[in-house]
Amino acid sequence: MKVFEIFPSIQGEGPYQGIPSAFIRLSGCNLRCRWCDTPKTQDGSSSEEMTVDEVFGQVKKLGLSHVCITGGEPLIQQDELLSLLKDLHEDGYIVEIETNGTIDPVPVMEYSSVCMDIKCPSSGEKSFAPFVKKLRPSDCVKFVVEGKEDLEYMTGLLDDIPSYVEVCVSPVWGSDSRFIADYIMKLKRPVRFQLQLHKILGVN
Numbered sequence: 127m128k129v130f131e132i133f134p135s136i137q138g139e140g141p142y143q144g145i146p147s148a149f150i151r152l153s154g155c156n157l158r159c160r161w162c163d164t165p166k167t168q169d170g171s172s173s174e175e176m177t178v179d180e181v182f183g184q185v186k187k188l189g190l191s192h193v194c195i196t197g198g199e200p201l202i203q204q205d206e207l208l209s210l211l212k213d214l215h216e217d218g219y220i221v222e223i224e225t226n227g228t229i230d231p232v233p234v235m236e237y238s239s240v241c242m243d244i245k246c247p248s249s250g251e252k253s254f255a256p257f258v259k260k261l262r263p264s265d266c267v268k269f270v271v272e273g274k275e276d277l278e279y280m281t282g283l284l285d286d287i288p289s290y291v292e293v294c295v296s297p298v299w300g301s302d303s304r305f306i307a308d309y310i311m312k313l314k315r316p317v318r319f320q321l322q323l324h325k326i327l328g329v330n
């Protein structure tokens with residue numbers, strides 16, 4: 127599979143925020159979000175071709191119970207991803223996949239929880255809301271928001287998200303977080319405001 131990097135870090139986003147985790151960042155993405163913080167992963171050219179066994183071996187060496195598979199867009203390498211997920215699942219790892227909401231996550235959901243990003247207008251891209259209906263209580267939806275237009279877009283979608291699915295709201299790094307936090311307080315909905323912890327810490 128096309129791998130950009132494998133590294134240990136504090137999970138900086140989503141429901142597992144704060145938990146030491148092994149990150150597998152896969153290469154290649156079908157979107158081009160304007161504010162993407164991993165642009166080098168987008169075209170898939172800066173990647174190492176690794177076998178599933180090699181990836182599994184490197185993760186095992188890190189000695190952590192939690193694994194986050196991200197990218198790029200991990201779901202575009204579905205066959206190899208499934209085979210890696212089966213190995214991780216069999217060994218008892220708790221796995222979470224970060225996905226951009228444009229590819230059906232159901233095939234990977236037997237082995238992993240899913241954190242599904244719903245792309246807002248500032249990204250210049252669009253996710254497909256229907257996939258949200260397939261999520262379970264162990265999954266989450268994430269809105270990365272830059273300001274008022276994104277927050278209003280998110281607000282319009284909240285009623286389409288099953289009530290048992292956690293909603294995380296994360297400011298685009300460098301945007302006005304206080305404005306976003308104030309908006310969320312006024313919204314009076316149980317969404318989880320969160321800042322990217324790894325960037326505050328200055329780690330990967």
Ligand SMILES: C[S@@+](CC[C@H](N)C(=O)[O-])C[C@H]1O[C@@H](n2cnc3c(N)ncnc32)[C@H](O)[C@@H]1O
Nearest residue numbers: 161162163197198199224225226243270298299
């Ligand atoms: C790099 S993406 C990889 C996974 C998948 N392609 C996606 O977009 O969900 C991981 C997460 O980082 C978020 N992200 C990327 N750039 C960001 C930025 N500048 N500020 C805040 N979050 C960002 C994405 O929205 C996504 O939720």
Ligand SMILES: Nc1nc2[nH]cc(C(=O)O)c2c(=O)[nH]1
Nearest residue numbers: 135136137138139196324330
């Ligand atoms: N520490 C850390 N946590 C993360 N959670 C999601 C990430 C991602 O890029 O998908 C990420 C990342 O890049 N670093």
Ligand code: SF4
Nearest residue numbers: 155157159162198226
């Ligand atoms: S979908 Fe994810 S990896 Fe792809 S461009 Fe957007 S933020 Fe970057």
Ligand SMILES: [Mg+2]
Nearest residue numbers: 163164196330
């Ligand atoms: Mg990141």
